[in-house]
Amino acid sequence: MLQHELQKWFGFDSFKPGQQAIIEHVLNGKDTLGILPTGSGKSLCYQLPTYIKQKPTLIISPLISLMDDQVMQLKLHGEHYVSCIHSGLDENEKQQNMQLLKHSRFIFLSPEFLLQPHNFKLIQNLDLGLIVLDEAHCLSEWGYDFRPHYALVGKIIDHFPEANVLALTATAPPYLTSDLNQMLNKNFIIVKTTMNRENISLTHKNFEDDHAKLKWLLPLLEHSGPTIIYVSSKKMCLNLAKAIYQYGFLTGIYHGDLTYQERHTVQHQFINNEIPIIVATSAFGMGINKKDIRTIIHFHLTTSPSNYMQEIGRAGRDGAYSQAISLFQPDDSYLLETLLFADVITEEDVNTFELGMFLPPEKIEILEVLFSYYSIKQLRHIFATAFQRKKQGYHRMLGYKQLDQCRRAYMVEFFGEELSEKPNHCCDNDSELIDINIVNRKKVKRKMDYNEKLQNLFK
Known part of the structure; x- marks a missing residue:
């Protein structure tokens, strides 16, 4: 039927x-x-x-x-x-x-x-x-x-x-x-069914600093195919996109502060292969119906396995071989901690809210919305639990960067899964991985100024 x-x-x-x-x-x-x-x-x-x-x-x-x-x-x-x-x-x-x-x-x-x-x-x-x-x-x-x-x-x-x-x-x-x-x-x-996407290989690389990351990244982009590079902040999004553009590639940026029209334009250009590379915060990805994304790069690690699996899952929707590569340098630990815990709502914040004492306006706004549905006791439990979950996910990702076992098994284990068998191209710790070799066009040709054009005329 x-x-x-x-x-x-x-x-x-x-x-x-x-x-x-x-x-x-x-x-x-x-x-x-x-x-x-x-x-x-x-x-x-x-x-x-x-x-x-x-x-x-x-x-x-x-x-x-x-x-x-x-x-x-x-x-x-x-x-x-x-x-x-x-x-x-x-x-x-x-x-x-x-x-x-x-x-x-x-x-x-x-x-x-x-x-x-x-x-x-x-x-x-x-x-x-x-x-x-x-x-x-x-x-x-x-x-x-x-x-x-x-x-x-x-x-x-x-x-x-x-x-x-x-x-x-x-x-x-x-x-x-x-x-x-x-x-x-x-x-x-x-x-x-399963969260395991067998057609996506997993690789991780550690570096001394962001300069070393960039030195490795730029040549890779010459043959990485349609690529999303995830970064931790709007500022890094702009800086990295500028470096990639100067290296020679048309590049889009995507973050939460763009207007609806700007976001829509970038998505359209990427989906239609007008630009091969997007540098984005985590705001980019859901609803981007592009089946041939070949490479997902995390310039900064995500703060949890859930976020990581969600974001790398945007590669290879057509079933063809794709790659997920994460990068790390020592200062990133502080960056991740700041992202996770700098403005987190704690049990103490809930107690302060109950007493009517001072809290930052953004925390008050969130707690007022939640208080319309949950009791103070429930809110204490909610935020105590949320804090522990953030810590658990954070430590799981820190473990990923120094892993010497199968990355795929390590990730899906977090979600209560076991691998029945590994794909041929699984991860950099247990497989010989294939290099993606899809040339990214097109090089940006720098426009000559008026004086340069004149000089060329008389050469």
């Missing part, structure tokens, strides 16, 4: 691993957590049930680029009844999408938008059949000290008791299921 519906709606003859089990649970009214690797067709897991149930689906999504990509893919498939509202739209587009909401099969909104009372009124009377939490790991990773509205998603779900919930992610830290059950007061059925 499901194969018939799959052929009818999408023209496919068979499901990818994990898809059918997830869809069957959804159609049986079960709240489901689907953990499938990047590129394995997670979107189909809510699209097909939506067509079969003939009820609208709400997709709660973390990033504008992710919404834009999925809306575009649906429209390319011929779906007209789809709406999406986010801050990148102009006022006319927002109004058009608001008018479409009550007629839409697929509705894409962020938690911040939904939790504004005047916005929630737009959907509160819809007969939703399914609520999708796209990139569900964001509830654990972001839901307390970065985007607190994510931790309040339970308010939305409580309003639609007839709609079952489908949480989807490619990256599931070991505590994700318990977090979802607690945040949403649900008991999720788990369908998990």
Whole structure:
């Protein structure tokens, strides 16, 4: 029956691993957590049930680029009844999408938008059949000290008791299921394939300083194919992109301070191979539907295995051989610690908040949002737990840089997986790895000034 519906709606003859089990649970009214690797067709897991149930689906999504990509893919498939509202739209587009909401099969909104009372009124009377939490790991990773509205998603779900919930992610830290059950007061059925992407080799290199990193990196980019280089900050993003450009390559930058139009332009250029290299903060990646990314380089290590596996998973979505390379120098330890712990909310901050004493405005704003849903006792536990998780992930990544065993096994072990067998090109510790050899065009030709042009005329 499901194969018939799959052929009818999408023209496919068979499901990818994990898809059918997830869809069957959804159609049986079960709240489901689907953990499938990047590129394995997670979107189909809510699209097909939506067509079969003939009820609208709400997709709660973390990033504008992710919404834009999925809306575009649906429209390319011929779906007209789809709406999406986010801050990148102009006022006319927002109004058009608001008018479409009550007629839409697929509705894409962020938690911040939904939790504004005047916005929630737009959907509160819809007969939703399914609520999708796209990139569900964001509830654990972001839901307390970065985007607190994510931790309040339970308010939305409580309003639609007839709609079952489908949480989807490619990256599931070991505590994700318990977090979802607690945040949403649900008991999720788990369908998990693997987080291991066998076509991506893993390599790590240690250096004396950033200059040595750069000296190694620049020649590599001549033949690395479409490449994303992840850095820790906006400043480093600009500096590294400038160095790569001066070396001779067209290079894009991507960070959270760019405008919607700037981000959209860079994404478009990269997807269409107009620029071969992107230097980006962690803001880049979700919703970038480019299947032939060959190289992911972390100029700085990520702060957790979850982030690392999420980001390297953007390579090789076409199944072809790709590479993930991380770089480290001694000063990076301090950098990582600063990123993780400089502005972290602690149990002491929660106590200070309870007493009404002084806290930085950004911490007060986060705690006020959370306090609308959680008690002070719960908040103490939440932030004590979050601090321990950050430490655990940080130490796991520090261990990665000095590893003398299989990197792949070390990473997936963090997520409760074991390798049944290793691919031929696994990691630099246990395999002879293939060098990617896809030439990156094009060299930047420096424009001559007026005097140089005159000199050339008379040579």
